Amino acid sequence: MELAIDVRDLKKSFGDFEALKGASFKVDENEVFGLIGPNGAGKTTTLRILGTLISPTSGVAEVFGHEVVKEADAVRRILSYLPEDAGAYQYLSGEEYLRFMAGFYASKKETVEEMVQAGRDISGLGDRLKDRVNGYSKGMKRRLLLARALMIKPKLAILDEPTSGLDVIQAYHVRGMIKDYAEGMGVTVLVSSHNMLEVEYLCNRVALINEGKIISEGTPEELKTRYNAVNLEQVFMEATQLG
Amino acid sequence: MGSFTSIVYKEIKELIRDPKILFGVVLLPLLLYPLMGQGLQIGQESVQTAIKGAKFSVYSDDAGNIAGILVQYITTNNTVTNIQASGLEDALVKFKDSDTVAMVYVPNGYSQNITNGLRGHVKIYGNLKNLNIAEASGVDVAGSLVSIYNYYYSLAIINQLMEVTGELGSAAVVHDPLSISYASIIKGNVIEVAPSQITSLIMSQSIMLPIMVMMMVIFAIQMAATSIALEKEQKTLETLMTLPVGRFTILGGKLAGSVVIAIAGSISYMIGFGYYTSSAFSFAPQFTSVDLTGAGIGIQPMGYLLLGIVMFVTLISALALAISLAVFADSVRSAQSLTGVLIVPLIIPAMILMFSDIEMLPPAVQWIMLAIPYTHTMLATKAAFLGNYWIIIRSIGYISVFTVIVLWIAAKIFSTERIITARFSSFSFRKRKLAPPR
Ligand SMILES: Nc1ncnc2c1ncn2[C@@H]1O[C@H](COP(=O)(O)OP(=O)(O)OP(=O)(O)O)[C@@H](O)[C@H]1O
Ligand SMILES: [Mg+2]
Numbered sequence: 212m213e214l215a216i217d218v219r220d221l222k223k224s225f226g227d228f229e230a231l232k233g234a235s236f237k238v239d240e241n242e243v244f245g246l247i248g249p250n251g252a253g254k255t256t257t258l259r260i261l262g263t264l265i266s267p268t269s270g271v272a273e274v275f276g277h278e279v280v281k282e283a284d285a286v287r288r289i290l291s292y293l294p295e296d297a298g299a300y301q302y303l304s305g306e307e308y309l310r311f312m313a314g315f316y317a318s319k320k321e322t323v324e325e326m327v328q329a330g331r332d333i334s335g336l337g338d339r340l341k342d343r344v345n346g347y348s349k350g351m352k353r354r355l356l357l358a359r360a361l362m363i364k365p366k367l368a369i370l371d372e373p374t375s376g377l378d379v380i381q382a383y384h385v386r387g388m389i390k391d392y393a394e395g396m397g398v399t400v401l402v403s404s405h406n407m408l409e410v411e412y413l414c415n416r417v418a419l420i421n422e423g424k425i426i427s428e429g430t431p432e433e434l435k436t437r438y439n440a441v442n443l444e445q446v447f448m449e450a451t452q453l454g
Numbered sequence: 455m456g457s458f459t460s461i462v463y464k465e466i467k468e469l470i471r472d473p474k475i476l477f478g479v480v481l482l483p484l485l486l487y488p489l490m491g492q493g494l495q496i497g498q499e500s501v502q503t504a505i506k507g508a509k510f511s512v513y514s515d516d517a518g519n520i521a522g523i524l525v526q527y528i529t530t531n532n533t534v535t536n537i538q539a540s541g542l543e544d545a546l547v548k549f550k551d552s553d554t555v556a557m558v559y560v561p562n563g564y565s566q567n568i569t570n571g572l573r574g575h576v577k578i579y580g581n582l583k584n585l586n587i588a589e590a591s592g593v594d595v596a597g598s599l600v601s602i603y604n605y606y607y608s609l610a611i612i613n614q615l616m617e618v619t620g621e622l623g624s625a626a627v628v629h630d631p632l633s634i635s636y637a638s639i640i641k642g643n644v645i646e647v648a649p650s651q652i653t654s655l656i657m658s659q660s661i662m663l664p665i666m667v668m669m670m671v672i673f674a675i676q677m678a679a680t681s682i683a684l685e686k687e688q689k690t691l692e693t694l695m696t697l698p699v700g701r702f703t704i705l706g707g708k709l710a711g712s713v714v715i716a717i718a719g720s721i722s723y724m725i726g727f728g729y730y731t732s733s734a735f736s737f738a739p740q741f742t743s744v745d746l747t748g749a750g751i752g753i754q755p756m757g758y759l760l761l762g763i764v765m766f767v768t769l770i771s772a773l774a775l776a777i778s779l780a781v782f783a784d785s786v787r788s789a790q791s792l793t794g795v796l797i798v799p800l801i802i803p804a805m806i807l808m809f810s811d812i813e814m815l816p817p818a819v820q821w822i823m824l825a826i827p828y829t830h831t832m833l834a835t836k837a838a839f840l841g842n843y844w845i846i847i848r849s850i851g852y853i854s855v856f857t858v859i860v861l862w863i864a865a866k867i868f869s870t871e872r873i874i875t876a877r878f879s880s881f882s883f884r885k886r887k888l889a890p891p892r
Contacts (some may be wrong), residue, residue: 225875259692259874262696263695263696264692264695264696264871264874265871265874265875266871284698287696287697287698287699288698290696291696292692292693292696293693294689294692294693295689296689297688297689297690297692297693298687298688298689298690299688299690300464300468300688300690301688302467302468302471302472303464303467303468307464307467311460311464312693312697314457314460315457315460315697315698315699316698318456356693359693
């Protein structure tokens, strides 16, 4: 099986501040991998490096064998990145937004329309897709953005807190979308989340990150046994306190 | 559709759908120029009617016959209130409370002086209730009335003396042996109009033009800065930067989208300006009999074309500058306060050029002014009036070079991670750091 993500001793500084202090982890193809950790642990920083948005100060990050800095173009072609609390263009309609985004991955009109149709199905927004985005609720926007990220059938989807700020129903729907898609289409998914229930439900494997370092890695079951905990929440508390 | 065209297309769509942009860049110049023209016209006309209807008072402290003739002269054919009072102070109180703008005061001793071959003195008080031009002009009207009386009185005295001495000729010639008339040479053509009249017309233009250029550029800057900052604020830029498309394509596409709007802005600027010029000339009645365009003032088609190009490159440079600055802002509001700084180098040349000419400034100030690209835009507009096309071409050249440099810097910044991580108003950053540990 091919390695979807290979991160080795990744470091990143912002000025004097070291946000990542040598993080390493691997994600297999077709896996749903969760990155969990407290606020400011370095989750977004890690995902941004993998998403070719920022470059590491040192260390290596590879996506399907492509080095993210040197082969950024190759990585961008196979990856979909959903930023933390991202938005969509408020003066476009949901459908125009999907079509605009699909245009970057396909040149043939039919392929573009196929992607847009997939986006329609994933979002479940129906006729509301014809409305302008500035009339959407937070949950609707999130569903649109997730549909955008998944409709292109990327080899790797990086989702930074996909359900943050959503109510139980919207979050449930979004989680369902991710799980269906990952299983049905064979997409590798890397998510970060603060919701341990969600992580337990979605992820095959999990890495715990704290203060810029990976402190533990494994399946939810493995982690629970390792920390002698009943759920991931307890694992999280134990692990971050031991730090 | 290629990536570039789809970005341009999306950008235009967004800009057109933003009502602020449509109004500021396209509609405003179309409306503002004609409105300013109309405003000036209405202003001038209302001053004129106010002067015509100006009312005076007269108060004479001299009971003599000679003073009586002066008072009678002023009273005839004018709306005049003859103030009856016990003394000057009383008269001034009555004048103050009246609706007249000027009071002609003939002091005691006026008749006596003239009989003794001395000068008779007359004093005019102006009542400035609202401190406006119409009031001051009303006072001038009273003054000129006395001057006319003075002139004819003088002629009468000269006539008497000439009769006594038997001198030949007319009294008017003795009073003014010389007569003066003015003409102007503009671009080699002699036209029978006083230079001061032409310069006052050009002056009124040169106050309006810098204001207009300034407003256009400010709107363009706000437009571009908002477009980048909005992408950051709504976190759409991050998504855009992970798409399989080059950073230059993104920057180019954004710029090209703004350029299309800028072209629309330049065209509407030219249309509004053309309309304004025609209405500005129409309220200067002394010019209606003179063909100014034939004499070389007024803008020829070539001038319009070059002016359009100047406006266009100006807008592009402003867009590029705004984009480079907006990179450092993470919200629309912080982008607008950052680009607000750019308004300073715009206002200074505009203010200076409104009240003087670049050639009149000290050389050091001239150089500083010329280093600011927007000075050239303002100079070009004046040059278009006088047909100095080389100055316009120089402006186009300078602004273009400036634009290329700024674009290069913008592209450099855009291709680094700074566009994602730069946090000038690092509000979210501080908030996160201060969050208490759980
Ligand atoms: N552009 C930046 N400039 C300076 N510091 C930064 C920057 N981006 C992140 N940091 C710092 O790096 C650290 C890690 O940030 P990061 O956003 O990766 O955290 P996170 O794990 O995603 O947290 P959260 O759960 O709150 O989203 C934080 O202390 C943050 O303040
Ligand atoms: Mg984060």
